Amino acid sequence: MGGVCCRPTPIDFDGDVTLFHFTLLRCVGKGAFGKVRVVQHKQTKELYALKYINKQKCVKMKAVPNVIQERRLLEEIDHPYIVNMRYAFQDDENCFFCLDLMLGGDLRFHLERLGSLEEDVVRFYVAQLASAVAFLHEHGIMHRDIKPDNILLDQRGNAHLTDFNIAVHFSERKLTGVAGSMAYMAPEILAKRGYTCHVDWWSLGVCAYELIFGRRPFRGRTNSDLTYSISKDSLKWPEDAEKKCTRPGMLVLKGLLDRDTSRRTGCKPNGEGFQELRRNPWFKEIDWEKLELKELSPPFVPDAKKANFDASHELEELLLEDNPLKAKARKASNQENMTPEYKQMEDQFTPYDFKKMQRRSYYPHNQSQLISTATAGSSTGMVSSAVTSGSRPGTPMTTAGDGGRVTIHNGSMDMHRPEEEHDGVAYDNEKEPR
Structure with missing residues (x-):
């Protein structure tokens, strides 16, 4: 009872x-x-x-x-x-x-473990992520925080974009709020003169460069140094670049990291930028129809026996x-x-x-x-x-005190890259365009 x-x-x-x-x-x-x-x-x-x-x-x-x-x-x-x-x-x-x-873990985890990834692996991820970015832009959404930490693998090795905490709808009105992880921010965000969804293609370019070469294209010990590097420094290649990346791959990276958004890869209007990317010689081995259906076998499969x-x-x-x-x-x-x-x-x-x-x-x-x-x-x-x-790991935060913006300084990554700046992440409560 x-x-x-x-x-x-x-x-x-x-x-x-x-x-x-x-x-x-x-x-x-x-x-x-x-x-x-x-x-x-x-x-x-x-x-x-x-x-x-x-x-x-x-x-x-x-x-x-x-x-x-x-x-x-x-x-x-x-x-x-x-x-x-x-x-x-x-x-x-x-x-x-x-x-x-x-x-399958995030790409930051695998990058820290392996140091860098093979070009064919990165090409596969870029194709998958470009498909996701084009889909978002088609629906009027920009992500604003594309980085290896926010790219997750499934158990088969497919890459997925996550963390939409500072994603926002966009329209013809350009945004001015500084939001994202500084090391991956496009120069037009840092210039504070207005930006749109083109910033996501720049961030994808920074990710691809970092995954292939194990270092970011623009670096600085302080936020001001990093801002200057992103805004002014010419794109340079590591000494062993040709051993890690073919010329077509370098041209794609160069195109994604073009400061001029009228020339930046992926940025042509009405989806033409994505179609142009699909036709690029670097992706000649990618069957885009099968890719969209998730029917291609990823070149890297995470070890299911390990966490x-x-x-x-x-x-x-x-x-x-x-x-x-x-x-x-x-x-x-x-x-x-x-x-x-x-x-x-x-x-x-x-x-x-x-x-x-x-x-x-x-x-x-x-x-x-x-x-x-x-x-x-x-x-x-x-x-x-x-x-x-x-x-x-969780990161210490400080409130910037400017209209609800919270700035996060991700010090946990500094220990792995003492020569680089700490990853500043600015969460800006940008109002949705109406």
């Missing part, structure tokens, strides 16, 4: 998604506001990466607009080479993103976490007593379930476009693979 009261509460899988719908597995990443865990849906048994963001920390760091913006942008997009959102929900303490699971991420996150969760994550029923909310920031999260971080809802845009210039969930990027018939953003 006494055991009856201890039966678990039945889970309503027909209602809005909650944390009760998932089994919590290992912790695999840590970000500024929360962590990333592998979870399994109790009904479908599919695996996902659950990124959870602590509301209190988010409010304290004035990052609520970024979280809401990321939530809304991710509902709009679904692409084979993007880490797509499958569910979104919240409880009293956290906002949750349930994302495609990537088990492709920092295993210390799991130990930290077990030993140091004062308030470990667990499913809790929501308390009755009284919005009259909520601060504006908490009310904004309550109202705007709405539930999402990719199996029940069509993807849509919250932004007026895109609302005529409804995006079907049955795209090539859907996880239907496939367990999506790998760890989401936040897999790098």
Whole structure:
């Protein structure tokens, strides 16, 4: 008789998604506001990466607009080479993103382990990422923070773009907010005279150069030195460049890193820039139709027997976490007593379930476009693979005090590259163009 009261509460899988719908597995990443865990849906048994963001920390760091913006942008997009959102929900303490699971680690992890990557591997990643960037630009979205840390591999070795925390819609009006990781910022961002989606092609060029040669094309010990290098220094090649990269590859890198956006590879309007890239001789061995269908075999396959991420996150969760994550029923909310920031999260971080809802845009210039969930990027018939953003160690932050902008100085990378500047990451709460 006494055991009856201890039966678990039945889970309503027909209602809005909650944390009760998932089994919590290992912790695999840590970000500024929360962590990333592998979870399994109790009904479908599919695996996902659950990124959870602590509301209190988010409010304290004035990052609520970024979280809401990321939530809304991710509902709009679904692409084979993007880490797509499958569910979104919240409880009293956290906002949750349930994302495609990537088990192959991020490219920063592999770059630090290997020193550099083979040209054919980088060419394959650039093709996949160019497809993702072109898709975003077609939907009026610029990422603004493309870097190896935000490129994740699935267990087969396919590259996926992640972390849309400072992504933003763009229109004919140019943006001026300084946002992104300084080492990967395009010169027009640093010039503060206005920029548009062309900045993503520059960042992709910096990534490709760094992956092939094991160093970035523009460097400096201080932010001012780095700004000068990005803005003024000529593009130089390492002494052993010809051993690591063919001439067609160098020409693509040079094209992506052209300061003149009218000449920069990928930047021609109406998708012509991407088509021009596809026709480039460097990609002659890429079957773009099969690539878009994810039918090509990646040239590099992560070692499935090894952890492709920092295993210390799991130990930290077990030993140091004062308030470990667990499913809790929501308390009755009284919005009259909520601060504006908490009310904004309550109202705007709405539930999402990719199996029940069509993807849509919250932004007026895109609302005529409804995006079907049955795209090539859907996880239907496939367990999506790998760890989401936040897999790098947490970084100290300071509030810049200029309208909600938060600047992050990622000192953890300096230890690996003492000759280079620290990666400044500026989160700018740029308002969406209307």
